Amino acid sequence: ARRVAAVIGVRHRAVRTRETEDDAYLANGLDRCYHCKSELYGVLGRVAEDAGTSMVVSGANLDDLGDYRPGLRAAKEHGIRHPLVEVGFTKAEVREAARVLRIPTWDKPASACLSSRIAFGVTISVEELSKVGRAERLLKDLGFAQCRVRVHGDVARVEVEPAELPRLAQPGIRGQVVDGLKALGYRYVTLDLEGFRSGSMNPEPPP
Structure with missing residues (x-):
């Protein structure tokens, strides 16, 4: 963020x-993001x-409107503006505009909040979030730029780009991932064969 701010001159x-002091957020219900964003927008x-201004804006784009985003309700309650939505930009168009403007993060992989790695209904803790962060750092250090470690109790479910599945399954790489994640405290390490999905x-959308 500091680097981008310097580039664009803000x-x-x-x-x-x-938010980690809010029991409603830590409970990790389906409205977790609402409580997180409520805290964020209140501070902002x-x-x-x-x-000396009343305007706060977000980076939401048109694609976000079609996803499960409880945080958008918090944004509405706090009067947050979404300029990229207002001008009709999709995520791909945001990246292309950033590329043209030579913003250095234009092709940075998507990176959602670490809480999104914890199964809904499982209490969030700072310790667990730290563990997930270290698990994903291990994968990134092995060259998997777009990855997720989803946590289901003592099971770590690893997602990488589908094209990267064969490389992760190679014995040498697989062994490093298994050993590294077990060292962090996960009992089972699994590979999601569907690959990375944001x-x-x-929850599944209603029929």
């Missing part, structure tokens, strides 16, 4: 949020007031 400010609203733990 001031960057880091703020502290306290106060930052905006300090800066939001694969989201």
Whole structure:
């Protein structure tokens, strides 16, 4: 974020949020993202007031509207604007515009909140989030740029891009992943044969 802010010429400010102190967020229900975003937008609203403005904007794009996004309800309640939605940009168009403008993160892999790796209904803890982060760092260090480690109790379900499945299944790589994730405390390490899917733990949409 600091690097992008420097490139486009805006001031960057880091703020502290306290969603991990909110029992409703830690309960990890289907509305988890609502509670997280409510905390975030509340903090940003106060930052905006300090800066002499009432406007807070998000980076949501048109594709987000078709996904399971409880955080959008929090955005509406806090009066958040979505400029990319308002001008009709999809995720692909955002990336292309960023490429043309030479923003260095234009092709950065999608990276959702680590809480999205924990099965709904399983209590979130800072320790578990840290463990997931270390598990995914292990995969990235092995060259899997787009990856997820989804947690189902003591089972770690690994997602990588479908084209990368054969490489991960090679004995040498597979052994490093299994040993590394078991060292973090997971009892079972599984490979999801469907490969990486954004939001694969989201609830199924109604028929």
